Amino acid sequence: MVAEETPKGLAANRFKVLVEQRSGGRIGVQVFPNGQLYGDHDEMQALELGAVDLVAPSLSKFGRIGLPEFELFDLPFLFDDLNAVRRITQGPLGQKLLQALPRQGLVGLGYFDNGFKQMSANRPLLEPGDFVGLRMRVQASRVIAAQMRALGAQPVTLAFSETRLALAAGVVDGTENPVSNFWTQAMHEAQTDLSLTNHGYLGYAVVTNERFWQHLQPADRTLINQALQESLAFANQIADTQNDQALQALRQAGTTRIHSLNSGQRERLRQAVQPVQQQLARRIGPRWMKDLQQALRQA
Numbered sequence: 001m002v003a004e005e006t007p008k009g010l011a012a013n014r015f016k017v018l019v020e021q022r023s024g025g026r027i028g029v030q031v032f033p034n035g036q037l038y039g040d041h042d043e044m045q046a047l048e049l050g051a052v053d054l055v056a057p058s059l060s061k062f063g064r065i066g067l068p069e070f071e072l073f074d075l076p077f078l079f080d081d082l083n084a085v086r087r088i089t090q091g092p093l094g095q096k097l098l099q100a101l102p103r104q105g106l107v108g109l110g111y112f113d114n115g116f117k118q119m120s121a122n123r124p125l126l127e128p129g130d131f132v133g134l135r136m137r138v139q140a141s142r143v144i145a146a147q148m149r150a151l152g153a154q155p156v157t158l159a160f161s162e163t164r165l166a167l168a169a170g171v172v173d174g175t176e177n178p179v180s181n182f183w184t185q186a187m188h189e190a191q192t193d194l195s196l197t198n199h200g201y202l203g204y205a206v207v208t209n210e211r212f213w214q215h216l217q218p219a220d221r222t223l224i225n226q227a228l229q230e231s232l233a234f235a236n237q238i239a240d241t242q243n244d245q246a247l248q249a250l251r252q253a254g255t256t257r258i259h260s261l262n263s264g265q266r267e268r269l270r271q272a273v274q275p276v277q278q279q280l281a282r283r284i285g286p287r288w289m290k291d292l293q294q295a296l297r298q299a
């Protein structure tokens, strides 16, 4: 879905190199960045049909295929830092989520980061009142939609590939994404202000089709999985740097004002989105939320 110079694009290219080297060229990997083959609407279906073998959608996009539990990653102000994210992705809760994928004929092979999301629009977004009346593009996640509503904005679900144009045409007024996505999609050409809210996490799960996975020779499955795990670890190492570099490039481009929040502003945003947690608990059941809170408390 995203550009090659993002954590996901770089990890996909690393995976290609590792698999091709280690198999002596016997196994080829083709990487299609920038939604060249499929978009948010049809990539999962393409995977289920076997038209592609691996996809790495954002965790926010699993709700629409009948796995709303994944939307817990979208809860605003849930994670203090990436260590907190690891307590979920590398712990029993993360495994339990991946184990739900066979329900849809899919196999989950692992998680990796992009990073924390920032808010953009043609005005600073520092206080809940700043969002009132704005049409904000969101991914197909009911949690993210609820977050925007709690802030007084109107969520508009759009495919990632349509977002840049929709911003430029004024179909939507703003959006949220980590800076690497914002920069590589040239959203800065359509948005005058980026507010460093760090309000939510954007990560991915790599998924494959169960038929494809089981059809591989066991030795090839091991080779591919090993290369993938190394590529995901690589993505996690570089994700922060990619977002920092994108922010630096954005500052240099000078198109977009960049705002930091003070602690009072951050706290008021956090308070405003509190109801979103209870709404998700009602949909997926309080057990998930209890397990989530417990996992986050573990040092």
Ligand code: SIN
Pocket (backbone or CB within 6 Å): 001, 002, 057, 058, 114, 139, 159, 160, 176, 177, 181, 202
């Ligand atoms: C992605 O990083 O894959 C896309 C995220 C989005 O749709 O906002």
